[in-house]
Amino acid sequence: MVRFESVGLRYGRTGGRDPSPEVLHDISFELPEGTFCWLRGASGAGKTSLLRLMYLAVLPTSGKLTLLGADIGQTPRAGLPPLRRRIGVVFQDFRLMPHLTAFENVALPLRLAGGSDAQIRADVTELLRWVGLGRKLYTLPEELSGGEQQRVAIARAVITRPSLLLADEPTGNMDEAQAERLMVLLAELNRIGTTVVVASHNDALVERHPAAELRLDRGRLVDEA
Amino acid sequence: MKVPAASARASRADELGLRRALPGRMLPLLVAAMALLAALSVAGWIGTSALARQWREGAGTAMTVQVPRPNEPGAKPESTRLAAAVGLLSGTKGIASVHVLTEAELTDLLRPWLGESAGQLALPMPAVVAVRLTGEAIDLAALGRGLDDAAPGTALEDHGVWIRRLSALAFSLQACALLALTLVGAVSIAVIAVATRAGLAARRDAIEIVHGLGATDGFIAGRFARRTMLLAASGGFAGAVIAVPALLALAKFAAPFAEHPNPSPGPVMLLSALPTPLWGSIAALPVAAVLIGFVTAQLTVRRWLRQLP
Numbered sequence: 442m443v444r445f446e447s448v449g450l451r452y453g454r455t456g457g458r459d460p461s462p463e464v465l466h467d468i469s470f471e472l473p474e475g476t477f478c479w480l481r482g483a484s485g486a487g488k489t490s491l492l493r494l495m496y497l498a499v500l501p502t503s504g505k506l507t508l509l510g511a512d513i514g515q516t517p518r519a520g521l522p523p524l525r526r527r528i529g530v531v532f533q534d535f536r537l538m539p540h541l542t543a544f545e546n547v548a549l550p551l552r553l554a555g556g557s558d559a560q561i562r563a564d565v566t567e568l569l570r571w572v573g574l575g576r577k578l579y580t581l582p583e584e585l586s587g588g589e590q591q592r593v594a595i596a597r598a599v600i601t602r603p604s605l606l607l608a609d610e611p612t613g614n615m616d617e618a619q620a621e622r623l624m625v626l627l628a629e630l631n632r633i634g635t636t637v638v639v640a641s642h643n644d645a646l647v648e649r650h651p652a653a654e655l656r657l658d659r660g661r662l663v664d665e666a
Numbered sequence: 667m668k669v670p671a672a673s674a675r676a677s678r679a680d681e682l683g684l685r686r687a688l689p690g691r692m693l694p695l696l697v698a699a700m701a702l703l704a705a706l707s708v709a710g711w712i713g714t715s716a717l718a719r720q721w722r723e724g725a726g727t728a729m730t731v732q733v734p735r736p737n738e739p740g741a742k743p744e745s746t747r748l749a750a751a752v753g754l755l756s757g758t759k760g761i762a763s764v765h766v767l768t769e770a771e772l773t774d775l776l777r778p779w780l781g782e783s784a785g786q787l788a789l790p791m792p793a794v795v796a797v798r799l800t801g802e803a804i805d806l807a808a809l810g811r812g813l814d815d816a817a818p819g820t821a822l823e824d825h826g827v828w829i830r831r832l833s834a835l836a837f838s839l840q841a842c843a844l845l846a847l848t849l850v851g852a853v854s855i856a857v858i859a860v861a862t863r864a865g866l867a868a869r870r871d872a873i874e875i876v877h878g879l880g881a882t883d884g885f886i887a888g889r890f891a892r893r894t895m896l897l898a899a900s901g902g903f904a905g906a907v908i909a910v911p912a913l914l915a916l917a918k919f920a921a922p923f924a925e926h927p928n929p930s931p932g933p934v935m936l937l938s939a940l941p942t943p944l945w946g947s948i949a950a951l952p953v954a955a956v957l958i959g960f961v962t963a964q965l966t967v968r969r970w971l972r973q974l975p
Contacts (some may be wrong), residue, residue, distance in 0.1 A: 496878060498874075498878055521975065522702075526880030537685070538681070539683075540680070540872075549876065550879050553880050
């Protein structure tokens with residue numbers, strides 16, 4: 442499902458005599474299909490960079506990355522969009538489209554996947570009701586609270602029932618009850634086969650939901666439990 | 667909750683928020699100006715072509731023969747020099763008609779240079795013969811030799827020098843029109859490319875989000891191309907509409923030089939004065955604007971997207 446083999450990552454200058462510093466060094470691990478995994482580490486440890494590699498926002502500058510059965514280094518650029526459609530991401534800063542309603546934000550991945558209008562309407566409405574936004578389907582993000590925006594972002598990430606779900610500090614703006622509700626959703630998706638990777642600082646949450654852990658320190662994988 | 671379908675459709679058609687990133691005023695205005703310039707350039711090209719053809723057909727099918735001492739005996743003593751020259755011309759294949767200019771016609775020709783005294787010249791004047799050709803090939807050198815034999819000193823003026831000079835002038839004007847049209851096209855492409863790049867910069871976040879959600883380059887470029895096409899079409903249409911009265915005004919100024927001059931043509935006559943190819947070109951302006959908008963936006967966006975993995 443997800444395999445890192447001696448993966449390194451640099452931003453900016455990737456070669457030449459004066460390359461940019463490496464933000465991830467020699468990362469190797471494997472997550473089988475259906476894994477639930479916490480990604481831990483202090484701020485700046487490289488959690489977000491590791492997630493960016495996993496949702497193909499950046500490509501490794503060294504090593505080999507295999508995602509959803511595809512060797513990314515050998516996959517042509519045109520082959521990456523179909524892979525991205527099988528990956529759901531919950532961003533730390535939500536990354537909602539400000540000019541689109543909650544409904545249209547959540548519908549976007551389905552539209553990119555070529556879903557029918559009727560199916561999109563049914564699925565999106567049901568999911569937004571499930572996350573407690575049934576009365577705010579056609580509200581713009583700027584009119585939603587931080588927690589509500591986060592729920593829209595989560596709904597957008599899971600609407601396609603992705604094979605791989607990545608979340609970067611998804612409970613950062615949530616109260617404990619909302620965080621638990623999100624964990625129920627993630628656990629449910631994991632139960633039906635989705636591989637879930639969650640970067641979190643929330644020690645209490647991690648302790649309440651024990652699972653495999655990847656721990657990063659200054660760009661290196663220091664512990665795999 | 668009731669679904670506001672129109673709102674949903676509107677959002678769906680503009681996932682990237684391009685209505686704000688590519689506003690609907692400046693680009694259509696610039697494209698309209700380019701379309702107007704293109705119409706003027708095409709009109710220049712077509713007008714020059716028509717003028718060159720008119721010159722060729724007018725001067726190229728006529729000759730002038732000057733016979734000095736026309737009433738003196740020619741090579742054959744039984745006829746005058748003029749009669750001998752006219753006889754030779756009339757019997758030559760490729761000559762449609764031969765007309766010996768009268769005294770009054772000669773005086774009219776000279777009046778612009780000599781004024782009212784043109785009819786009272788003491789100098790002996792040659793006879794002038796206006797010859798119209800059928801368009802068939804004619805051996806002018808052999809004809810000139812024949813005329814010289816029949817009436818020595820007879821001069822044959824075939825207007826070839828003037829035709830060549832006028833043709834060169836017409837070619838230069840056509841080249842200028844073509845250059846102007848090429849520049850208009852190039853500037854249009856540059857304007858649309860700059861507007862598209864500004865739109866890309868303004869919507870970078872939105873593009874990165876849909877890219878991350880699995881949008882293909884074709885999807886993103888298609889959204890930009892659709893918006894650019896719409897704006898270019900409106901600009902091209904406006905430019906074409908504005909071009910019609912501008913060209914009619916030019917046609918009115920050029921009326922005295924037209925094939926069938928009418929110094930004060932009415933509006934209906936003016937409309938018919940614009941040649942069919944020019945009407946076709948005006949109609950094609952919005953289509954050309956759409957094509958340029960589509961291709962330029964597609965190429966600009968696809969090139970920009972190469973920076974994303």
